[in-house]
Amino acid sequence: MGSSQSALNFGAGPAKLPREVLSEVQNELLSFKDSGMSLMEMSHRSKEYSKINNDAQNAIRQLLNVPDNYKILFMQGGGTGAFAAVAMNLMNRTGSADYAVTGTWSGKAAKEAAKYGKVNLVFPKADKPGSIPAESTWTLNSNASYLYYCDNETVDGVEFHYIPNSKDVPIVCDMSSSIMTKHVDVSKFGCIIGGAQKNIGPAGVTVVIIREDLLGNPMQICPSVFDFTHINKENSVHNTPATFSVYVMEKVLQWIKKNGGVAAMEKQSAEKSKLLYDAMIQSNNFFSCPIDEDVRSRINIPFRVGGPQGNEELEAKFLEEAEKLKMYQLKGHRSVGGIRASLYNAVTSEDVTSLVKFMEEFKKRYG
Structure with a gap:
């Protein structure tokens, strides 16, 4: 990935557009x-x-x-x-x-x-x-x-x-x-x-x-x-x-x-959100999603860092370290706090895999 393409944009909107x-x-x-x-x-x-x-x-x-x-x-x-x-x-x-x-x-x-x-x-x-x-x-x-x-x-x-x-x-x-x-x-x-x-x-x-x-x-x-x-x-x-x-x-x-129409976008959407939700499950609640399982979004995924209630100090560190890796716009909405990753159509599976890898490394250091 060239330097001009290295930013990973998880913003809720305005959001990532296809590079092409x-x-x-x-x-x-x-x-x-x-x-x-x-x-x-x-x-x-x-x-x-x-x-x-x-x-x-x-x-x-x-x-x-x-x-x-x-x-x-x-x-x-x-x-x-x-x-x-x-x-x-x-x-x-x-x-x-x-x-x-x-x-x-x-x-x-x-x-x-x-x-x-x-x-x-x-x-x-x-x-x-x-x-x-x-x-x-x-x-x-x-x-x-x-x-x-x-x-x-x-x-x-x-x-x-x-x-x-x-x-x-x-x-x-x-x-x-x-x-x-x-x-x-x-x-x-x-x-x-x-x-x-x-x-x-x-x-x-x-x-x-x-x-x-x-x-x-x-x-x-x-x-x-x-x-x-x-x-x-x-x-x-x-x-x-x-x-x-x-x-x-x-x-x-x-x-x-x-790129395959809505059917292909739907398939990718399911795959991308599964990657992120699975990472949370595997973290033993270090990363925790506060949303009822049966109504969880595939697209905008809020989560807390450091346990179900969230640890604001750890969350600030998470955002700071993510930005150093050029992962942007992960801060949760001002009314909710925590972290939020938005996985719109232009966000690739590779983008989500990079985020998950960072989450795993972050947990090793602070979990």
């Missing part, structure tokens, strides 16, 4: 397709950008087998903007929505939605962080406009390994950190949202996949930049979109296709 894609972007940065201009300088109404925009939508449609009655939108405002957009576009049907709060991001989404209608929490706040209450204990409202959940909580390391049963109520799912890491039956959802900056591109673009019968009824207060119906009508070019972000995302989507 970055090289391609670098080669085209000053002159896109021999035009003498950077894509960043080109009009969002140009034929060049129109092709990128359409190719990116088609790639998502192919990779996720998106049915014809779903529209694919590219928006700005990140996942946080989408929390408000979802409520302003979909809550009008009945004025209320069900929210399954399993961690930081679904909690923020529920709080945002409460500005626009009645939010029903389908279960009380989990007794302990790192768990999802059994579905049999959920209280669903048959009159809800939608049921909202976050497929994978980036901060908390909790992942749904099933799709909740919402009866006939449309399901809205935040897949920001799990999109393109596993097969998804899109037809089971009313709407899927996802910030690109974890698995499929740089920050600046949010993907929305929405069933077309849910379009057409936004709240009157909904700004046009957040209006799914309007953005769909304008083919995601209502105003100047994040053209460069969409351009890089399109390249990442082609990279996923070239």
Whole structure:
């Protein structure tokens, strides 16, 4: 591995991008397709950008087998903007929505939605962080406009390994950190949202996949930049979109296709997370994951160093020594502490093996 490639990036987002894609972007940065201009300088109404925009939508449609009655939108405002957009576009049907709060991001989404209608929490706040209450204990409202959940909580390391049963109520799912890491039956959802900056591109673009019968009824207060119906009508070019972000995302989507598609990403995801969880088991609790085993994320893996409660001094040393080995962005989220390794699609098995080897050596010295 050459010196320019030696950094191992375990960041939660913005996250590692495939080196191959970055090289391609670098080669085209000053002159896109021999035009003498950077894509960043080109009009969002140009034929060049129109092709990128359409190719990116088609790639998502192919990779996720998106049915014809779903529209694919590219928006700005990140996942946080989408929390408000979802409520302003979909809550009008009945004025209320069900929210399954399993961690930081679904909690923020529920709080945002409460500005626009009645939010029903389908279960009380989990007794302990790192768990999802059994579905049999959920209280669903048959009159809800939608049921909202976050497929994978980036901060908390909790992942749904099933799709909740919402009866006939449309399901809205935040897949920001799990999109393109596993097969998804899109037809089971009313709407899927996802910030690109974890698995499929740089920050600046949010993907929305929405069933077309849910379009057409936004709240009157909904700004046009957040209006799914309007953005769909304008083919995601209502105003100047994040053209460069969409351009890089399109390249990442082609990279996923070239490397075996979602099936290959899912297989690698399982292998990478197993490497890390196995290392924790073998450490006899020196490295310890606080998340219930049945809801552990394959993608964002929090752990403590020095025992289940963690030893802050050892954790600081762990981060310091990791950085000396050019292993970056392993510090846990400020609200949770500890360590967190994010294993997105661009993170290789070799990257994870290097981390595990370092963990084993660290335990020998301090365990």
